[in-house]
Amino acid sequence: MDISDVKRVTIAGCGTEGSQISSMVAYKGFETTVWLRSEASVERAKPRLQAVRRQILAALDAWKADRSQYCRGLSDDRDLTDEEIDQLKEQAGERLLHIRLVTDMDQAFGDADVVIECINEDPDQKRDFYERLSSHLPERTLLLTDSSTFLPSTFADSTGRPDRYMTLHFANQIWRNNLTELMRHDRTSDESFRLAEQFSHAIGMVPLKLNKEQPGYILNTLLIPWFKAALYLVATGVTDPATVDLCWELDTGATPDQTPFRKIDKVGLPLALKIISMQPGADDPTSPAGQMVSLLKGYVDEGKTGIAVGEGFYRYDADGNVVK
Amino acid sequence: MDISDVKRVTIAGCGTEGSQISSMVAYKGFETTVWLRSEASVERAKPRLQAVRRQILAALDAWKADRSQYCRGLSDDRDLTDEEIDQLKEQAGERLLHIRLVTDMDQAFGDADVVIECINEDPDQKRDFYERLSSHLPERTLLLTDSSTFLPSTFADSTGRPDRYMTLHFANQIWRNNLTELMRHDRTSDESFRLAEQFSHAIGMVPLKLNKEQPGYILNTLLIPWFKAALYLVATGVTDPATVDLCWELDTGATPDQTPFRKIDKVGLPLALKIISMQPGADDPTSPAGQMVSLLKGYVDEGKTGIAVGEGFYRYDADGNVVK
Incomplete structure (x- = not known):
């Protein structure tokens, strides 16, 4: 699979990270779905996504008013005109309203090209999630985890797709701090690692590649x-x-x-x-x-x-x- | 003793650090003497001091040509006029020619207000130097070491003046990198510590105070x-x-x-x-x-x-x- 084949992206979980990641994925034009465990989680996710949408729109306004406020994740080009920033803002306002929130696993994952797991940092919950997920996920799908604590080898077997599974670790305020750490485990395929790198670029992030597992990644x-x-x-x-x-x-x-x-x-x-x-x-x-x-x-x-x-x-x- | 009483400063040794320190001390208007072990060391010191003089004059020229090239050690005021920089350069050119090089300990140390030891990082040489020095040094003199490896408590007894002995540790290219680390040992007096701080300011350095011994100081x-x-x-x-x-x-x-x-x-x-x-x-x-x-x-x-x-x-x- 090549980055040009990636159309539909699903984010599992909508906490601080999940809400920012799904918003950036949507901002960059992917069909974006957020999977949540329950209707109650859906209701909790909505105000979070609205808050991130406001932050991104405010960042675009701030950039237009003062070019030193440019955030790297919002555009590769720091020298846009006022009109171009306005267009970006209109497009973002629209796209960020169209993030789909679903609880059904087939609906969420059945046709996803890339999945990003952002659920609680609880190993049992993660393992359980991966095991349930595997029967809903197409063969081709690249599965990424945003876990900051666990190494991908911990869950590789649970995913049933160790070669198409690895870490894509985000910062906070990712439209501004747009570094992502890409960490493969020893069974991640070269193709998956390359696709994750291309995907990072496609969602406005700068990929920093770790060729093997390292607790704390590069930054920590x-x-x-x-x-x-x-x-x-x-x-x-x-x-x-x-x-x-x-x-x-x-x-x-x-x-x-x-x-x-x-x-x-x-x-x-x-x-x-x-x-x-x-x-x-x-x-x-x-x-x-x-x-x-x-x-x-x-x-x-x-x-x-x-x-x-x-x-x-x-x-x-x-x-x-x-x-x- | 107060900083206003400090007129004569002697630097022992004229390697990379000694040549820069004596040059900055002279640049700031102190009567500057360098003590060297032998006439051969004097001959080796001369080209080093000339080289530092050229570097400092070049730094003043660079600053005049491009204000972003300002070096903090050269002036507290980064906004000098061209004429003021020219004056500083003329004064520096003159002062840096008047560093006295001597091998006689009485001549070098007999009337020094502050001594900065910059000899080889060899504990036996340092101990031997301190023991010989003590009989030539006035009671009042503040004795500082630039050692980057040894803690001042190592030699405090050899100096015969533990209360007026401590570390003043310099960087490289000190007219540019003007931080000094001031480290007291447990018998350094408050008065000495305060005087070392005042002296650091007087020679264009920013003093960073260590209240106790720490190998590697703050920076390392x-x-x-x-x-x-x-x-x-x-x-x-x-x-x-x-x-x-x-x-x-x-x-x-x-x-x-x-x-x-x-x-x-x-x-x-x-x-x-x-x-x-x-x-x-x-x-x-x-x-x-x-x-x-x-x-x-x-x-x-x-x-x-x-x-x-x-x-x-x-x-x-x-x-x-x-x-x-």
Whole structure:
């Protein structure tokens, strides 16, 4: 199967990721279906999709008003005219209203060319879903998972199509942060890997290819040790967040918002706390990992969970600028 | 002692770091002396100082021609007029010719307000130097070490002045990369720490304070795990340098030259190889560290040691731009 054969795409699940992914798939002109477990899930999905639609339309407006607000996922061409952006907005407004929400598996998957699984990060639910799915899915269909926690080899057998199964891992606000990590397991076929790459481009994403399984993919493999080093320096009393960030800024030439603690404020302190809590020694309050846990927990317990709430390691104004 | 009492500064040693530090100290108007072990070292120092003088004058010219070429260490004010830059250049040209080179310890240190030790990274040589130095140094003098490898507590007793001894660690091309890491050991006095901070500002540097000893300071504590993660992903076959760098760029918003492999090309692959070779398991070619050593060694053996020679993980043109 080639990318030109891909017309119908079905997304299983409509949480934060599922709603963004199905919206981008629809935005790029694919016939888009979202499969949901129950009518109750359908009702919960509707306002989510409406919210993403508003965000995408607002991003197009912001881009038209200020060209520096260009989001890479919305167009390959950053130099569109006002009229072209208006056309894109009209088309998007229309397409995003036509995402089909269904609970019947045959309707959802019976004629899908690509399926993206975005259901709960629960291995039993995923395994059960894949096993049920296999009898509804055409032979040709490429099955992708957006799981951020599980390696594709975990479920390859359950899918019944290990060669046409792999990971396509998305970021958040994917019309803006349009990187996807493509990870094959050792039985994924070259054809599937190539199709997933073409499909990523077709939905406005930049595919980053992992030739073998790697927990944390590329991004978290880089970010987590960087976060740990920064947290270590502060938790053990060597220095403070502002000095760490200034050091990174001065040495690497990064802008202030691209520094370690500013980045932790963006991903959120609860997630950082969750990651550090899984490190060896995290239970021992005298170990470096334990001190890092205490540091993060202190902020989280005070409600300072990051930029989303206006305060983490730094305080932010409504525009997301640091308040001195 | 206050910064206003600091007039005479002596730098011990005139290698890469010593020549840059003494030049910046002179540039900022301090009476600058370089102490060298022998007349042969004096002769070797002269061309080094001339080369740094040319680099600093060239940086001033470049700034005048193109304001984006501003180097933070050269002036606190990035908006100087052409005339002001010319004045600075004339003053610099003059001051950098008046660095005194001496081999006599009394002449070099007998009336120094601040001494910066930049001799070889050999603990016996350093210890021997400090012990000889102590009888020549006034009571008041603040003694700083630029050592990148040794913690100040290692030599505090040899100096005979543990309270007036600490680390002031510089980068390379310090008129451009003007961060200094100030690290106290547990007997450094608050007064010394404060004076070192004032002195850093006075010589155009941004002081980053470490309240306790930390091997690798702030910068290497952040950089090394980041390098290791990037090298791991490539050495173990997960992906390639360009994909790692693109991932960092897309997620953090860094510019292409601020990404992991571009940065390794800047610091040089031999240094990266040296660091990775000290990791646990580096001797075992089947371990991740061993695979990282093989990867780096492959490049180094081919002469691809980094941007300085035009090729490392990437190939560069004469302007330091990546050649596709």
